[in-house]
Amino acid sequence: MGAENSKPSSEVKQHVFSSDHPYSFSNELVGSLEKNTFTDSARSRQQELQYQERLTAELEKLREQETQNFSKFSETLSTETPQSDEPSLVEKIQDVTSSSSTLAEKQRQKDMSRDSVTKEIEQLKAKLEQRKKLEQADADVTKAKEAVVSCLRTHDRRPLDCWKEVETFKQEVGRLEKEFVQKTIR
Structure with missing residues (x-):
């Protein structure tokens, strides 16, 4: 007890079978094996292509079926059922x-x-x-906004360095607000 690990080892153990008799293969078998270029990877690629072709065909069938269902339902929805004019x-x-x-x-x-x-x-x-008749933004406000955006882009790690541009933007917006209030009061 305790001589073996509790977890199986990750090493792959190979089993080698030895025979008492010598091996003999026919020349045809050896020749066909040598001529065969169809490897496991080629087989798996071919199988994967077959799966993809089947999947594509099934998806196309489903798309066609859904298109037919959609057209059928849209036709039934577009036609109005006549209701009787006589109320109950x-x-x-x-x-x-x-x-x-x-x-x-x-x-x-x-x-x-x-x-x-x-x-x-x-x-x-x-x-x-x-x-919809939106007024164009004031040129000074637009310029201040662009200055804030460009400053924030250049100082992306230190956005607090853009306080001057933000203050200029706030002043321009405040000016626009005052003008708007004066227009509405008059």
């Missing part, structure tokens, strides 16, 4: 007992369709584009 008895009772604002909202929701919502979204986008 429950809806009639709810209409009689509800307020006019509730009825208006219900009618608006009923009139909504995919196309009408898309048109409404486009109209809202157009309104937003008309409202």
